[in-house]
Amino acid sequence: MMTERGMVAPAVGGTVLANFDAILAAAVPGLSGRVKAVAFDADTGRLDVVPDVPACGTQLRWSTPKLIAAANAAVSGANVRALHVLAPAPVKGGPAPAPSAPAPQSAAPAVRVERRTPPDGYRRAIEAHRQAAPPSRVDPGIAAAVERQTAAMRELARRAFPEPPTVPDDAPxxxxxxxxxxxxxxxxxxxxxxxxxxxxxxxxxxxxxxxxxxxxxxxx
Structure with a gap:
């Protein structure tokens, strides 16, 4: 849809990782310098972080909603949905290292590109797909057999469990x-x-x- 409209989605993974120190300071000031972000999956919205000690990891888990809200507010279109706290490890100073997979990408705003007219074949295929009715996958013979079996089961149930005789309203x-x-x-x-x-x-x-x-x- 974005390709058809001539839009290019921005890469937010690198932006979230690059701004994580500021996001952490705004959300949980007590953990500044003690947690580093190591990876962000833009497809699933999962942010992987590493605390320096287990106590920091526990505090991170308690502060997950606040940290996610701060990340989405700081980075437009980040769509962070989950925080994954990894095993504790010493945190080194400096910017967060680039994740191995997926590779970080430089933040780039959405740019307008020239929209190309879809070819006639593409438009005809889309229109045919919209108008085509889904074919029935039920075999008529199987459907008739199922109906006969259902009727036979109902008749057997009626014979096995006959309805009680109707009693008039004024009868005792x-x-x-x-x-x-x-x-x-x-x-x-x-x-x-x-x-x-x-x-x-x-x-x-x-x-x-x-x-x-x-x-x-x-x-x-």
């Missing part, structure tokens, strides 16, 4: 029906027991009366 629930049935059975049993008790009492009364008449006849 099954548990209520069972309670009513039990109550009716209990009432019928109680009525039968009462009839039997009455019959037994009547029979006993008749037997007593008959015995009384028999005894009275014998006395007479």
């Amino acid at each position: 629930a099954p548990i209520d029906q069972a309670r009513v049935q039990r109550r009716r059975q209990a009432a019928a049993t109680e009525a039968a027991a009462l009839r039997r008790a009455r019959a037994e009492r009547s029979g006993a009364a008749v037997a007593v009366a008959s015995r009384t008449r028999q005894v009275a006849g014998e006395v007479a």
Whole structure:
């Protein structure tokens, strides 16, 4: 996109490394001269630094957000996103050494270059890519087989787990029906027991009366 628009991206790696002492002094003044920057990856935004003692490394980790903000504020377009604290090593005076990979580049501002007109073939290819619809990669036969299998599974599920019969809104629930049935059975049993008790009492009364008449006849 930048090439098509005729822009050249500036190299910020060297600028971040060259200005690290000032960035460190602004963010964490207590660590000035005790930390050096050894590498900066502009693609990932990772800045590698080396403290002189472990205690400085711990303080650096606590101050990472402040140091990243100071680096992005000091170097336009730096886009520092992460700080990688390496193993402690003695820090020598002087400017930070150039990293082995990627190689540092001198800071250069964005410059305007002459924009070249894209060739006709390039424009036609872009337009064809925009208008082309992505081809379907699903085999129609496989899709039909999947549909048939899905329908068969649904039918098996319906047979294995049939839906319960629909109960009208005004009909009593099954548990209520069972309670009513039990109550009716209990009432019928109680009525039968009462009839039997009455019959037994009547029979006993008749037997007593008959015995009384028999005894009275014998006395007479």
